[in-house]
Amino acid sequence: MCGIVGMINGHPVASDLVSGIQRLEYRGYDSAGVATVDGGQIRRRRAVGPVSALRSLVDQVPLPGHAGIAHTRWATHGAPSEANAHPHVVGAVGVVHNGIIENHDELRDELLAIGRTFESQTDTEVVAHLLDLALESCGDPMMALREVSTRLEGSFAIGMIVSSDPDALYATCRNGPLVVAQEPGAAYLASDGSAIAPFVDAIQVLECGDRAELRRGHIRVLDERDREVERPTRSVRESEAEAGMGEFPSFMMKEIHEQPEVLERQLAAYVDGATGAIRLPVETLADKDQLILSACGTSYYACLLARYWFEEIAGMPCRVDLASELRYRNPALSDRHGAIFVSQSGETADTLAALRLVESVGMRSLAIVNVEESAMAREASFVIGTLAGTERGVASTKAFTAQLFALLCSAIELGRLRGRIADDEVQSLINEVLHTIPQAVILTIACSARLQAYAESLASQPRAIFVGRGPSFPLAMEGALKLKEIAYVHAEGFAAGELKHGPLALIEEGTPVIAIAPHDALFEKSLSNVQEAAARGAAPFILTDADGIGRALKLGDALVIPQVPALAQPFAYATALQLIAHHAATAAGNDVDRPRNLAKSVTVE
Numbered sequence: 001m002c003g004i005v006g007m008i009n010g011h012p013v014a015s016d017l018v019s020g021i022q023r024l025e026y027r028g029y030d031s032a033g034v035a036t037v038d039g040g041q042i043r044r045r046r047a048v049g050p051v052s053a054l055r056s057l058v059d060q061v062p063l064p065g066h067a068g069i070a071h072t073r074w075a076t077h078g079a080p081s082e083a084n085a086h087p088h089v090v091g092a093v094g095v096v097h098n099g100i101i102e103n104h105d106e107l108r109d110e111l112l113a114i115g116r117t118f119e120s121q122t123d124t125e126v127v128a129h130l131l132d133l134a135l136e137s138c139g140d141p142m143m144a145l146r147e148v149s150t151r152l153e154g155s156f157a158i159g160m161i162v163s164s165d166p167d168a169l170y171a172t173c174r175n176g177p178l179v180v181a182q183e184p185g186a187a188y189l190a191s192d193g194s195a196i197a198p199f200v201d202a203i204q205v206l207e208c209g210d211r212a213e214l215r216r217g218h219i220r221v222l223d224e225r226d227r228e229v230e231r232p233t234r235s236v237r238e239s240e241a242e243a244g245m246g247e248f249p250s251f252m253m254k255e256i257h258e259q260p261e262v263l264e265r266q267l268a269a270y271v272d273g274a275t276g277a278i279r280l281p282v283e284t285l286a287d288k289d290q291l292i293l294s295a296c297g298t299s300y301y302a303c304l305l306a307r308y309w310f311e312e313i314a315g316m317p318c319r320v321d322l323a324s325e326l327r328y329r330n331p332a333l334s335d336r337h338g339a340i341f342v343s344q345s346g347e348t349a350d351t352l353a354a355l356r357l358v359e360s361v362g363m364r365s366l367a368i369v370n371v372e373e374s375a376m377a378r379e380a381s382f383v384i385g386t387l388a389g390t391e392r393g394v395a396s397t398k399a400f401t402a403q404l405f406a407l408l409c410s411a412i413e414l415g416r417l418r419g420r421i422a423d424d425e426v427q428s429l430i431n432e433v434l435h436t437i438p439q440a441v442i443l444t445i446a447c448s449a450r451l452q453a454y455a456e457s458l459a460s461q462p463r464a465i466f467v468g469r470g471p472s473f474p475l476a477m478e479g480a481l482k483l484k485e486i487a488y489v490h491a492e493g494f495a496a497g498e499l500k501h502g503p504l505a506l507i508e509e510g511t512p513v514i515a516i517a518p519h520d521a522l523f524e525k526s527l528s529n530v531q532e533a534a535a536r537g538a539a540p541f542i543l544t545d546a547d548g549i550g551r552a553l554k555l556g557d558a559l560v561i562p563q564v565p566a567l568a569q570p571f572a573y574a575t576a577l578q579l580i581a582h583h584a585a586t587a588a589g590n591d592v593d594r595p596r597n598l599a600k601s602v603t604v605e
């Protein structure tokens with residue numbers, strides 16, 4: 001949460017800094033700010049709201065200075081206001097910060113006691129004061145960063161400029177993502193590579209406790225023990241460099257359409273073309289008695305759905321835990337358990353803490369992540385990259401189906417390793433299921449106009465109910481989350497069989513009930529549940545396939561989703577649910593990529 005960028009080069013940087021944070025808006029968009037050093041002074045502009053508000057300000061009143069820092073905020077301490085917007089400037093330093101300083105109250109009291117005064121309610125201003133004091137006493141910004149870091153509890157990535165040096169930027173991080181990059185005559189820092197991708201060819205990912213001094217064309221990195229280190233450099237990825245939404249109305253819609261390509265990429269990477277073998281690091285899980293899957297939000301629903309696959313295909317008992325619960329529960333863990341953590345960002349605070357908990361008791365964890373240099377990818381014993389490319393829409397789409405694909409392939413490989421399925425059955429699953437998935441998504445996207453017509457009627461509803469059975473139950477929860485998240489319609493996903501145990505009381509005349517009901521062994525049961533709701537006034541919308549449509553239309557509105565093998569169905573139905581949410585949000589006039597109160601990377605508890 002919150003995105004930071006820093007740049008130094010041979011020309012005024014303010015405009016490029018604003019472009020940089022614009023690319024990080026998925027991390028927060030409550031307020032934004034930029035500060036530069038020029039003529040021995042730190043100058044800044046700040047604005048409440050999305051980065052476009054700051055862009056207008058900077059265009060109207062340009063900022064001079066060849067070195068600067070910028071920030072896009074997701075408010076934690078203090079409301080979204082100009083005073084709380086970063087950069088915070090105190091005395092000789094300007095600071096941007098991503099993360100949370102847990103002991104900020106105590107530090108603030110200490111600073112108040114020595115006469116320091118505060119302009120904001122943020123934890124970051126405390127850091128700016130401490131850095132100003134440390135710099136005053138030691139005169140060296142790198143030393144000041146070191147001294148102050150030892151006083152801070154929590155997680156942070158910090159960028160700093162100092163008024164006395166217009167030719168330098170400084171940075172440090174602890175459990176918060178930070179990358180740096182140098183080019184001839186320039187240097188950059190950012191929360192992730194996508195912010196600076198238009199300006200650089202390669203980036204270095206800083207490690208926990210690193211400090212960096214950036215000068216034009218040169219970066220010096222010191223580790224926690226004050227040793228000069230060189231962090232590995234990697235090229236900027238194509239998806240990080242991509243500029244915009246192209247022909248699409250939102251990043252979310254663009255990412256929905258990217259799903260077939262992502263799934264093809266995964267297929268090519270996970271399945272060996274020559275031998276037909278699935279190549280994923282799941283071998284150590286094969287002899288475990290139980291799998292523990294843990295994640296948050298949409299990634300949690302991917303885990304809930306995968307449980308059906310691990311149990312059915314691999315015969316592995318499975319438990320699925322919200323990471324925010326697992327980490328505080330004293331869970332019964334043993335070396336007979338295999339642990340899988342799923343995350344798009346790889347930096348969600350609760351999932352990372354749960355992963356650390358598992359590793360700390362000597363278990364080895366598998367992380368299924370999209371951001372491959374994230375903390376989870378670094379700290380897990382095994383990693384599967386979901387290869388979805390940068391996902392900018394706050395509502396996860398392509399990362400979700402990519403997680404499902406990685407989990408399905410893992411379940412098939414575990415089934416083989418455990419002797420539950422023979423090699424020829426694996427081949428059939430690859431050919432008859434995995435290969436059909438990208439096409440299933442393409443065909444579902446082709447139903448977009450019909451889904452839009454339905455979704456437009458949802459936008460004005462006070463509530464919506466999603467139901468499903470089997471793997472369609474987690475999909476119902478995911479569909480409801482998508483709708484809540486961007487259309488602001490109160491939606492809940494229920495196991496269809498549970499309606500009569502309470503949720504039926506919510507049904508009023510016209511309450512939308514969206515059923516995910518492929519024509520499978522549970523179809524008739526799901527339909528009976530929908531019928532019970534319809535009998536009480538609900539307005540059903542049934543997503544089914546060609547075999548189910550006749551029956552479904554007798555109950556209400558229904559739509560044919562492409563008929564694909566059972567294991568491929570969730571990919572098609574997930575796409576339909578994403579489109580429903582997108583179209584409903586658009587009909588409501590909402591900013592699909594910037595839903596209110598949310599941010600994509602949730603690095604706070």
Ligand code: AGP
Nearest residue numbers: 297298299343344345348395396
């Ligand atoms: C999905 O649409 C949400 N924005 C959210 O639930 C997200 O899935 C959750 O915060 C977990 O994030 P992660 O996958 O990066 O760990």
